Amino acid sequence: MTGSGWASTALRTSQVDTEPVLDIRGLTVDYGVGDGAVHAASEVDLVLHRGEVLGLAGESGSGKSTLAYAVTRLLRPPGVITGGEAWFHTAEGGEVDLLAADAEQLRKLRWSEIAVVFQSAMHALNPVMTVGAQLTDVLEVHRPHLSRHQRRERAVELLRMVGITGDRLGSYPHQLSGGMRQRVMIAMAVACDPKVLIADEPTTALDVTIQAGVLEVIRTLCRTLDTAVLLITHDLGVVAEVADRVVVMYAGRPVEQASVGSLFAEPQHPYTMGLMGALPANALRSGDRRLAEIPGLVPAPVDDPDECQFAPRCPRATEKCRTERPLLRELGTDHSVACHHPGREVTSD
Amino acid sequence: MTELPTDDVLTVRGLTKFYAGGSRMRGGRQQVRAVDGVDLTIGPGEILGLVGESGSGKSTVGRCVTRLTRPTSGSIELLGREIGHLSDRRMRPLRQDVHIVFQDPYSSLNPRMTVGDIIAEPLRQQGLRSRPERRREVEDMLERTGLRAQTRSRYPHELSGGQRQRVALARALIRRPKLLVADEPASALDVSVQAAILNLLLELRQALNFSCLFISHDLSVVEFISDRIAVMYLGRIVELTTRERLFTAAQHPYTQALLSAAPVPDPIVARDRVVLTGELPSAAAMPSGCRFHTRCPVAVDRCRTEDPVLTAVTSADHQVACHLVDPVLGGPDITTARSAHADHPA
Numbered sequence: 100m101t102g103s104g105w106a107s108t109a110l111r112t113s114q115v116d117t118e119p120v121l122d123i124r125g126l127t128v129d130y131g132v133g134d135g136a137v138h139a140a141s142e143v144d145l146v147l148h149r150g151e152v153l154g155l156a157g158e159s160g161s162g163k164s165t166l167a168y169a170v171t172r173l174l175r176p177p178g179v180i181t182g183g184e185a186w187f188h189t190a191e192g193g194e195v196d197l198l199a200a201d202a203e204q205l206r207k208l209r210w211s212e213i214a215v216v217f218q219s220a221m222h223a224l225n226p227v228m229t230v231g232a233q234l235t236d237v238l239e240v241h242r243p244h245l246s247r248h249q250r251r252e253r254a255v256e257l258l259r260m261v262g263i264t265g266d267r268l269g270s271y272p273h274q275l276s277g278g279m280r281q282r283v284m285i286a287m288a289v290a291c292d293p294k295v296l297i298a299d300e301p302t303t304a305l306d307v308t309i310q311a312g313v314l315e316v317i318r319t320l321c322r323t324l325d326t327a328v329l330l331i332t333h334d335l336g337v338v339a340e341v342a343d344r345v346v347v348m349y350a351g352r353p354v355e356q357a358s359v360g361s362l363f364a365e366p367q368h369p370y371t372m373g374l375m376g377a378l379p380a381n382a383l384r385s386g387d388r389r390l391a392e393i394p395g396l397v398p399a400p401v402d403d404p405d406e407c408q409f410a411p412r413c414p415r416a417t418e419k420c421r422t423e424r425p426l427l428r429e430l431g432t433d434h435s436v437a438c439h440h441p442g443r444e445v446t447s448d
Numbered sequence: 449m450t451e452l453p454t455d456d457v458l459t460v461r462g463l464t465k466f467y468a469g470g471s472r473m474r475g476g477r478q479q480v481r482a483v484d485g486v487d488l489t490i491g492p493g494e495i496l497g498l499v500g501e502s503g504s505g506k507s508t509v510g511r512c513v514t515r516l517t518r519p520t521s522g523s524i525e526l527l528g529r530e531i532g533h534l535s536d537r538r539m540r541p542l543r544q545d546v547h548i549v550f551q552d553p554y555s556s557l558n559p560r561m562t563v564g565d566i567i568a569e570p571l572r573q574q575g576l577r578s579r580p581e582r583r584r585e586v587e588d589m590l591e592r593t594g595l596r597a598q599t600r601s602r603y604p605h606e607l608s609g610g611q612r613q614r615v616a617l618a619r620a621l622i623r624r625p626k627l628l629v630a631d632e633p634a635s636a637l638d639v640s641v642q643a644a645i646l647n648l649l650l651e652l653r654q655a656l657n658f659s660c661l662f663i664s665h666d667l668s669v670v671e672f673i674s675d676r677i678a679v680m681y682l683g684r685i686v687e688l689t690t691r692e693r694l695f696t697a698a699q700h701p702y703t704q705a706l707l708s709a710a711p712v713p714d715p716i717v718a719r720d721r722v723v724l725t726g727e728l729p730s731a732a733a734m735p736s737g738c739r740f741h742t743r744c745p746v747a748v749d750r751c752r753t754e755d756p757v758l759t760a761v762t763s764a765d766h767q768v769a770c771h772l773v774d775p776v777l778g779g780p781d782i783t784t785a786r787s788a789h790a791d792h793p794a
Binding site: 158159262276306307308310311312314315333334335336337338339340359360363364373374375376377378379380381382383388389390391392393396 | 501502608638639640642643644646647650665666667668669671672673705706708709710711712713714715716721723724725728
């Protein structure tokens, strides 16, 4: 299964109907407890399939990073997982609920099955260890059968995969540029051929020319190793570049979910449309010297709302939107939206 | 204020800014050439976009132009007056004509001052206007920047990032400067908020008619807002032309690579991406010849030895610093040389 995905939309979508590797159901995460608790993620359902790149897009406060921390069980107080399941399908055909797994189970899964790259990955490297030592460390723990020599060879191979020459094994993190450090982190993450790679804003701190290289690495890994990638980003451009499917989050809930081609060709949720209209690149293409704005702010969801959380900012909100929260419903093949009035109806203004 | 030798609001010639860098413990002190010979002009009411990656020196140019730092050499003419080497005291009365908005709205506003005091500070600093007059002007600026009148008595921590950036704009524009330097004013904000700030900047430019040096790393933002665009690489401008020309007929290989690397929010657009090999060389160890040759996919021998000058080759409004630009054929096409490997910096 090495569809190019890079260029053709048809190929991207055809990849999707494969087996799921991570199945998140009803995940709810609160910050704080009691009345003041903020629901950072509410009843999130999400399926990640083998060999696909799933883009998780949203603005700050939408709960996309919280999701990553919760699923990997790296959430720190005051964050609390208050509900849901996250079933990881292991290589042996078994299933593990990551949210209920004990420390030992998690230890086995981390790195070898599920790996994470965070935005600040360039600060996540140990400054007093060489890059090579850190890479072989991972292998020593999770691939104990490898000899020292094999570990070293594998480390060189990994670095080459992300476009760094083997002579960098002896370098310390401060001797590398930001882009190289980020690529080293990706190399470490995929050292044990994980089935799932969770990448939280992996290129946000990087320059565009470097970003292009890192995204290509992620895309290639996904194709060659069949790794499923959950790519969390605020940048719709990045989503369009590398993702097969997209989930748009707003105020802790997915509001739209579709294949990349379908989402960008026919966005259904007013929020998604708003985001796209706000992109300078899109305004330029339509010859506009004015960007679409979304009035208001992302709410901090304290209570379980009876209304659509986007309604206060939505240009087409009706009475129904203020009294009944829309649920995610299927519109066409592989396109679902949580909106009472989806589609293009009143986008002209 | 009355005599204007040139029409341009800002004329920068041969601007350099060197910092002392390197480890003193190792004995050697290097010179970091952050800005290394920059020429540019900004006309009345014009927005000049200055785009480049981190370390290209674009922010240092902004800081020199606003005289937040003293340039090492070169001339900066603001409204026809040389300000490059004025003392801080002599510079003070001229500060009314140039103001700056920074990237981070969380650290550029004094957390202990109310929004009203922050916006009025440029007036108060220069002992201008009576208290009620200042108050009126603050109210005017709040309205122009789309903030509610009550915001006056708020503190920065009570505001969102977008609102803070509006406050920063109000403060920068209350003296009606002729030149606004905007250093990544929308980069720290979410796209929907960024859109509002960019729209506001264009509106205010229309209403108050200032010129703007708009510094950003984001090509699509720069394309949206600028009239002309300068691309910087390692302390130099490598290409300077109108917005239309830059995005339709980029000549410098670096500009082409930058355009090709920028993600486009459209999955249908299948593109021939050119990924640059190698990393940005350090400004302390500048490559010989053309400073881009270490990553340039089409570099020839001449590029390694001879430093190209920024000149107009194909037309007067399109300046580029590259040996390979042909008066008839335009710039080299870097997509043709994709398989050829550029050599890494040693």
